[in-house]
Amino acid sequence: xxRFRADRRTLVYLAGTGFVVAVNWxxxxxxxxxxxxxxxxxxxxxxxxxxxxxxxxxxxxxxxxVTSWVxxxxxxxxxxxxxxxxxxxxxxxxxxxxxxxxxxKVFKGNHLLALLVYPTLTSLxxxxxxxxxxxxxxxxxxxxxxxxxxxxxxxxxxxxxxxVVDWRKALVFLLIPQQVALFTIQVVNYLQHIxxxxxxxxxxxxxxxxxLLNGLLFNNGYHTxxxxxxxxxxxxxPALDAEVAHRIDPSLxxxxxxxxxxxxxxxxxxxxxxxxxxxx
Numbered sequence: 001x002x003r004f005r006a007d008r009r010t011l012v013y014l015a016g017t018g019f020v021v022a023v024n025w026x027x028x029x030x031x032x033x034x035x036x037x038x039x040x041x042x043x044x045x046x047x048x049x050x051x052x053x054x055x056x057x058x059x060x061x062x063x064x065x066v067t068s069w070v071x072x073x074x075x076x077x078x079x080x081x082x083x084x085x086x087x088x089x090x091x092x093x094x095x096x097x098x099x100x101x102x103x104x105k106v107f108k109g110n111h112l113l114a115l116l117v118y119p120t121l122t123s124l125x126x127x128x129x130x131x132x133x134x135x136x137x138x139x140x141x142x143x144x145x146x147x148x149x150x151x152x153x154x155x156x157x158x159x160x161x162x163x164v165v166d167w168r169k170a171l172v173f174l175l176i177p178q179q180v181a182l183f184t185i186q187v188v189n190y191l192q193h194i195x196x197x198x199x200x201x202x203x204x205x206x207x208x209x210x211x212l213l214n215g216l217l218f219n220n221g222y223h224t225x226x227x228x229x230x231x232x233x234x235x236x237x238p239a240l241d242a243e244v245a246h247r248i249d250p251s252l253x254x255x256x257x258x259x260x261x262x263x264x265x266x267x268x269x270x271x272x273x274x275x276x277x278x279x280x
Contacts, residue, residue, distance in 0.1 A: 006235035017041040042177040045074030046185035053082040076178025078151035084133035085126035100125040112265040119186035197278040251276040
């Protein structure tokens with residue numbers, strides 16, 4: 001029933017996330033290892049949600065919908081929300097005018113404060129695109145509408161139930177990790193597009209090429225080819241990236257995410273070194 005055998009890894013991640021949540025909930029206390037692990041796994045659920053909405057794990061609709069329900073509880077928002085905000089808008093405009101996820105926001109430059117305010121501001125803008133999408137589904141395809149509505153129903157019902165059972169645990173082990181996942185996935189989008197050449201055929205995205213990072217995050221670092229072929233399964237993007245890597249400006253192929261963060265936001269502001277100039 002899986003489209004790709006590689007998504008056995010996805011199912012292991014989701015099962016592992018559920019297990020860690022259950023253990024932390026049962027313990028009722030923040031563990032110095034298990035809690036950071038849960039925060040990381042909730043972030044990976046955001047990556048999985050992104051992948052799942054571009055290309056479902058499953059060939060049939062039933063398992064797809066159930067998987068979306070599960071992912072939503074870890075990601076912090078009904079997974080269908082990716083469709084109007086990301087699939088239909090971001091991939092069409094790719095950080096150009098009109099893209100609700102366009103970066104930066106408020107500020108013109110790329111600095112730490114611009115990075116930190118971006119996730120909240122872009123989330124507020126993207127949320128406005130969900131209601132028109134649902135209204136269009138209602139008019140066009142009632143079955144699809146009710147499937148999408150079920151994601152909202154399951155998500156909010158589960159969250160309300162968790163807070164009724166134990167609001168302190170629900171806050172610490174569900175809501176806060178969800179917010180971390182939502183914030184962090186928007187940070188990733190910011191880093192992939194800030195100071196790139198919007199409108200360029202090859203230089204519109206930054207690629208993080210670390211094998212370790214991509215191994216942990218389902219090849220999410222290969223962003224140029226993802227925009228080229230968003231429906232291609234994540235397991236195939238390294239091969240696509242290898243085919244076009246020579247066309248991408250070397251400054252947009254970053255071997256270390258953490259080195260990039262440290263230099264760009266902690267060192268560069270004090271060196272007056274300008275951002276690289278990119279060709280369109």
